Amino acid sequence: MPVYFLYVIRENRRCILRTLLSFLLVAVAATGQTDTKGPAKQSRPNVILIVSDDMGYSDLPKFGKSEIPTPSIDRLAEEGVLFTDAYVTAPICVASRMGLLTGQYQQRFGIYGNIYGEDRTRLFRRQTLLPAVFQDAGYRTAHVGKWHLSGNKRMQYETAGPCERGFDESVAIRGGDSAFWEGTPVFRNGKQFPAPEYLTDLWGTEACAFIDRAHAQPFFLYLAYNAVHSPMHALDGDRAKFPKVEDENRRTYDGMLLAMDRSIGRVLDRLDKHGIADNTIVVFLNDNGGGGSTTRYALHSRNFANNKPLRGHKFDVLEGGVRVPMIMRWPGHVPAGKSYGKLVSSMDVYPTLVQAAGLEMQKEQEADGVDLLPFINGKNQSKPHEWLCWQNRSWSPRTPGGPVKPKSKIHNSAIRKDHWKLVRMNEKIGPDESAPAWQLYDLSTDIGERKDIADQHEDRVKELSALFETWRASMHPTLE
Numbered sequence: 001m002p003v004y005f006l007y008v009i010r011e012n013r014r015c016i017l018r019t020l021l022s023f024l025l026v027a028v029a030a031t032g033q034t035d036t037k038g039p040a041k042q043s044r045p046n047v048i049l050i051v052s053d054d055m056g057y058s059d060l061p062k063f064g065k066s067e068i069p070t071p072s073i074d075r076l077a078e079e080g081v082l083f084t085d086a087y088v089t090a091p092i093c094v095a096s097r098m099g100l101l102t103g104q105y106q107q108r109f110g111i112y113g114n115i116y117g118e119d120r121t122r123l124f125r126r127q128t129l130l131p132a133v134f135q136d137a138g139y140r141t142a143h144v145g146k147w148h149l150s151g152n153k154r155m156q157y158e159t160a161g162p163c164e165r166g167f168d169e170s171v172a173i174r175g176g177d178s179a180f181w182e183g184t185p186v187f188r189n190g191k192q193f194p195a196p197e198y199l200t201d202l203w204g205t206e207a208c209a210f211i212d213r214a215h216a217q218p219f220f221l222y223l224a225y226n227a228v229h230s231p232m233h234a235l236d237g238d239r240a241k242f243p244k245v246e247d248e249n250r251r252t253y254d255g256m257l258l259a260m261d262r263s264i265g266r267v268l269d270r271l272d273k274h275g276i277a278d279n280t281i282v283v284f285l286n287d288n289g290g291g292g293s294t295t296r297y298a299l300h301s302r303n304f305a306n307n308k309p310l311r312g313h314k315f316d317v318l319e320g321g322v323r324v325p326m327i328m329r330w331p332g333h334v335p336a337g338k339s340y341g342k343l344v345s346s347m348d349v350y351p352t353l354v355q356a357a358g359l360e361m362q363k364e365q366e367a368d369g370v371d372l373l374p375f376i377n378g379k380n381q382s383k384p385h386e387w388l389c390w391q392n393r394s395w396s397p398r399t400p401g402g403p404v405k406p407k408s409k410i411h412n413s414a415i416r417k418d419h420w421k422l423v424r425m426n427e428k429i430g431p432d433e434s435a436p437a438w439q440l441y442d443l444s445t446d447i448g449e450r451k452d453i454a455d456q457h458e459d460r461v462k463e464l465s466a467l468f469e470t471w472r473a474s475m476h477p478t479l480e
């Protein structure tokens with residue numbers, strides 16, 4: 001049967017199921033109101049998934065040495081679990097968000113970078129995204145902020161926008177970046193209007209309004225800030241909070257992150273106001289490492305973030321590109337103030353949230369992520385992942401020392417197992433190409449990946465490279 005008809009049948013089945021569940025939920029709520037005094041106790045947890053954009057690993061005081069006060073994100077960490085060794089599946093927006101919202105390595109559907117267009121994303125479109133699982137179960141689902149999952153700029157919502165992928169409602173920017181100023185074009189369910197305030201504040205306003213509307217029923221909110229992605233736009237009042245920061249660009253970055261923390265704080269306060277903080281899972285993570293601060297990095301992603309002591313930035317499979325701050329808060333269900341140091345992935349968010357809500361995983365969609373709850377609660381003392389792999393299109397300078405651009409069929413790869421990290425740069429993808437040598441780093445003594453010790457540990461290189469090649473053979477070839 002043609003793929004299109006299969007798609008139509010699946011979508012219709014989803015609509016029918018959703019309608020039945022909505023009736024059921026209404027009936028249950030009505031029954032509860034006759035039996036109890038006050039609001040019916042909601043059993044299924046709400047979910048808020050917060051994503052920041054291009055933030056530096058060390059720009060949050062809980063993760064590094066930062067001059068930026070972030071009391072709201074600090075609060076999440078103090079009331080939840082902080083993951084020191086969390087990774088995204090790609091060092092760049094589109095691919096990373098695909099891994100997050102499918103619970104899979106995006107290489108399973110041929111994605112190795114920021115790739116657009118119907119022909120190249122057709123396999124991705126067959127995947128059931130995380131919000132669709134919640135929508136099917138009768139949750140009210142909303143997307144606020146950046147999408148960047150089906151195209152860029154003008155192509156963004158022509159096909160497969162948020163409301164076609166599991167969201168009941170969406171207020172968003174188009175493309176991978178946007179101006180932040182009041183008046184910037186934003187889109188509510190696809191219809192354009194001028195932003196009435198600074199964008200990072202607007203996302204907070206919209207998130208709070210959604211919580212006000214949806215708090216009486218289970219809801220799923222994907223709050224994807226475009227902060228602190230360039231362009232470097234901060235409110236004067238926020239920049240003025242950093243008089244001691246001499247670098248003007250860094251001062252702007254600090255103001256942008258300060259605004260994001262303020263916006264997140266409003267959302268957390270709103271949960272408290274409605275008395276639903278204890279029944280709401282909040283996950284925070286960053287989509288890829290901070291952009292660089294020199295002309296080596298593309299202007300559109302140069303944001304003066306600080307990844308130190310990690311090496312590399314956005315675009316790199318080095319730690320600075322793929323290791324990210326991640327926090328999960330769910331009072332009474334995950335420990336407060338705990339730090340979890342084993343290897344975890346953004347792919348784990350999907351199964352963790354689905355199973356926390358008592359929902360079913362998609363049987364036809366093989367999950368690469370795992371449910372983290374048993375691990376962080378100490379019920380499972382083993383590792384969520386023995387290893388994690390990365391393979392992404394290489395971004396190389398146009399000219400020596402010049403800005404970078406993506407290179408088709410030239411990839412960077414890496415695998416981490418325990419504290420060992422194997423890295424291979426600028427491999428030409430093709431049947432007759434010989435791959436450059438692997439570099440090996442010991443993250444337990446060299447978190448900055450400065451000293452290649454491959455020569456001293458040939459057995460380790462052999463073991464990890466074999467694991468990587470087995471993983472790669474199980475993925476779909478690149479579609480670019």
Ligand SMILES: [Ca+2]
Pocket residue numbers: 053054092093229287288
């Ligand atoms: Ca990004």
